[in-house]
Amino acid sequence: MNKQNDKNSKYKQKPDSIATYSVTDNDPATLLEYVSHVLSDHTPTKVKSMLKHNQFAVNSMPTTQFNAPLHPGDNVSINFTKSFRVFSHPRISLVYEDNDILVINKGYGLLSMSTDRIKEGTAYSIMREYVKYSDPRTKVFIVHRLDRDTSGLMMLAKTPEAKETLQHNWNNMVLNRKYVCVVEGIVDCPNGVIKSYLAENSRYEVYSTEDSNLGQLAVTRYVTLRTGNGKSLLEVELDTGRKNQIRVHMKDIGHPIVGDRKYGAASSPINRLALHAQTLRFVHPITRREMCFETPIPARFLSLVSR
Secondary structure, eight states: OOHHHHHHHHHHTOOOOEEEEEOOTTSOSBHHHHHHHHTTTSOHHHHHHHHHTTOEEETTEEOOOTTOBOOTTOEEEEESSSOOOOOOOSSEEEEEEOSSEEEEEEOTTOOSSOOSSOOSSSHHHHHHHHHHHHOTTOOOEESSOOOTTOEEEEEEESSHHHHHHHHHTHHHHEEEEEEEEEEESOOSSSEEEEEEEEEEOTTSOEEEESOTTTSEEEEEEEEEEEEETTEEEEEEEESSOOTTHHHHHHHHTTOOBTTOGGGTOSOOTTSSOOEEEEEEEEEOTTTOOEEEEEOOOOHHHHHHTOO
């Protein structure tokens, strides 16, 4: 190895030097203003260069957004040595991370967790490898899941304490979960509530029953957002979180979700199930702060109801 390569190798192996600061009520409200204040001994050019090279993170999320909003209680980390590692995967985007939880936007067609036949390449295994990169002792835990063919927001825990708190208090800590879906046909009532008991047969198909001894109560609320091309775009809110709940309830009212052949759909024009977990609002299991995350309605969903 020549001297230049040896020099580069040593630079790459240089450990992180990270300082973390807590934002207070009196601090500047945007990232660039805040770090410029903290790094008063750095020139504006140097601070902007560090911003450009992902050396700042807000609540463990690296960002190059100079006007990223800050709130009291937020943590701003500065890596003086090198860029923070930025998560990148074609099927998952990292929406939020701190010491206790992860919030991801899962792509459709991706299992939330392993099965008897599939162990790797799941949302769980992908995020497990991500957190272990920084610290091999770090773990991730599933606290809820999305169907393989459903895209959208999903939360994972990074500590046993966060996992247990969320699982034991799920109905109280998760304040709101909203989905969007496109269903076949024009729904007669623009909004409504669907209730039934859901059970599962030997073929792993979920179905509605009137018998409370056979199934678990499921309550689904929906509002029509748009109609077009013989289809309806709905916003769906869950009072309960049962397996395949939205898919079964849409079938029950005679409007199966586009692409859901398992539950009665006639076609799959966008080659996927048109169901997306759009909003996740919850109380943080450790800090007890209320948090809310939203994603846009998938463009392909809007194309299905375009007039």
